Amino acid sequence: MEDHLTLCDIGNTSYHFLKDERDTKESVATFDPSTLTEDVYYISVSPQADALVGNLANWHDLRAYINWDNYYETMGVDRIIACEAIAEGLIIDAGSAITVDLVEEGKFEGGFIYPGLEAMQATYRNISPRLDYSLNFELDLDKMPQNSRDAISYGVLRTLYSEVMRHDQQIYLTGGNAKVLSQLFPTAIVDEHLLFKGMKKMMEKRC
Amino acid sequence: MEDHLTLCDIGNTSYHFLKDERDTKESVATFDPSTLTEDVYYISVSPQADALVGNLANWHDLRAYINWDNYYETMGVDRIIACEAIAEGLIIDAGSAITVDLVEEGKFEGGFIYPGLEAMQATYRNISPRLDYSLNFELDLDKMPQNSRDAISYGVLRTLYSEVMRHDQQIYLTGGNAKVLSQLFPTAIVDEHLLFKGMKKMMEKRC
Numbered sequence: 001m002e003d004h005l006t007l008c009d010i011g012n013t014s015y016h017f018l019k020d021e022r023d024t025k026e027s028v029a030t031f032d033p034s035t036l037t038e039d040v041y042y043i044s045v046s047p048q049a050d051a052l053v054g055n056l057a058n059w060h061d062l063r064a065y066i067n068w069d070n071y072y073e074t075m076g077v078d079r080i081i082a083c084e085a086i087a088e089g090l091i092i093d094a095g096s097a098i099t100v101d102l103v104e105e106g107k108f109e110g111g112f113i114y115p116g117l118e119a120m121q122a123t124y125r126n127i128s129p130r131l132d133y134s135l136n137f138e139l140d141l142d143k144m145p146q147n148s149r150d151a152i153s154y155g156v157l158r159t160l161y162s163e164v165m166r167h168d169q170q171i172y173l174t175g176g177n178a179k180v181l182s183q184l185f186p187t188a189i190v191d192e193h194l195l196f197k198g199m200k201k202m203m204e205k206r207c
Numbered sequence: 208m209e210d211h212l213t214l215c216d217i218g219n220t221s222y223h224f225l226k227d228e229r230d231t232k233e234s235v236a237t238f239d240p241s242t243l244t245e246d247v248y249y250i251s252v253s254p255q256a257d258a259l260v261g262n263l264a265n266w267h268d269l270r271a272y273i274n275w276d277n278y279y280e281t282m283g284v285d286r287i288i289a290c291e292a293i294a295e296g297l298i299i300d301a302g303s304a305i306t307v308d309l310v311e312e313g314k315f316e317g318g319f320i321y322p323g324l325e326a327m328q329a330t331y332r333n334i335s336p337r338l339d340y341s342l343n344f345e346l347d348l349d350k351m352p353q354n355s356r357d358a359i360s361y362g363v364l365r366t367l368y369s370e371v372m373r374h375d376q377q378i379y380l381t382g383g384n385a386k387v388l389s390q391l392f393p394t395a396i397v398d399e400h401l402l403f404k405g406m407k408k409m410m411e412k413r414c
Contacts, residue, residue, distance in 0.1 A: 012334060072353050072354050072355075074337075074354070075355070076337075096334050096335075097331075097338065102351050109351055110350060111351055112352055112358045112366075113331070113338065113355075113359050113362045114362040114366060115327070115334060115362070119330050119334055122330075122333075123322045124304075126326065127303050127322060127326055128219050128252070128254075128303075129254070130254070130283075131320065144316055144318055144319065145318065145319055146317050147281070148281040148282070148320075150319075151319045151320045152319075152320050154319040155307075155320045159366040159370045162366070162369040162373055163370075
């Protein structure tokens with residue numbers, strides 16, 4: 001395994017790079033991938049980025065490495081790569097969307113998509129200016145709220161929490177909001193490099 | 208109790224009228240409340256409507272009838288009125304927002320706010336055009352999804368369901384999406400006039 005490879009996980013909003021164990025981010029809206037001359041091994045869920053990197057000979061799409069027997073056709077490649085990284089557990093990838101995927105005995109057993117935390121806050125704000133609150137991550141999960149900020153925080157976080165905890169699985173947290181969500185899931189393993197681990201594993205399988 | 212009173216529940220998007228046991232709706236964006244000459248007893252969560260009806264002598268705000276010892280200051284008056292309608296249970300009022308409120312032994316015990324179904328669909332669509340799906344209300348709630356439409360439907364509906372069912376209470380469903388949500392909650396009592404019942408009860412208390 002060559003650790004000086006450049007890996008890139010392209011989400012809806014960011015290019016997330018890993019090279020020599022250091023990670024950096026660039027914006028999907030502004031970054032020009034043709035400025036890189038080295039080989040880049042990537043996954044992407046961004047139609048906008050796909051249109052740019054698809055024509056570049058040094059950008060290699062790891063989508064080609066996926067065994068599609070284990071996944072469904074329209075499943076986001078980021079979710080698939082995350083599932084490849086673990087043998088057992090529930091993966092929460094908290095970015096612009098929050099994906100929750102179940103892996104049992106090395107096999108993907110289904111998953112769901114919840115809106116990202118920023119998207120949810122915007123949703124409330126758009127319903128009514130009276131619902132414009134920042135989320136309270138120190139919310140008491142065992143008490144129905146008695147104030148507006150907690151009523152909204154509970155609506156976003158407790159609903160997700162109730163469903164996640166029902167599965168009684170080891171939780172893996174990754175994505176840009178992994179750390180903030182770990183306040184809700186104190187027993188979760190936070191691993192912001194989980195997708196890069198999945199990418200490396202897939203590349204090793206092929207070697 | 209005079210049943211020929213005109214009652215009006217003003218939400219974020221609609222004026223919902225009840226008169227002589229018949230209900231009608233008008234849009235908050237376009238309806239002019241000064242066109243009504245009879246006495247109207249109303250509640251409102253719309254700042255836009257408040258600005259219009261507040262100056263009309265024949266529009267009577269039932270907010271004045273609320274005993275605020277039982278509720279919190281910024282709580283939507285629609286939620287309060289719904290709580291006044293029942294003695295025990297969990298009220299789901301599914302409109303542009305979905306409010307979930309717990310009443311035990313006639314007392315409000317807290318509640319939360321979830322985005323409305325249309326708002327949630329718009330949220331996914333705004334995150335990515337690849338997440339633009341209509342919700343599947345016939346979703347299998349006991350199986351983690353294996354396709355995109357169900358992954359999103361589950362994200363919206365199963366999370367809410369998991370939290371709601373945890374309370375093990377009689378569910379009351381009201382609001383514009385009460386019927387569609389009753390597919391998820393088959394034991395729920397659907398009552399699209401629940402808020403009007405609460406309004407009548409409050410007016411009776413004062414008489």
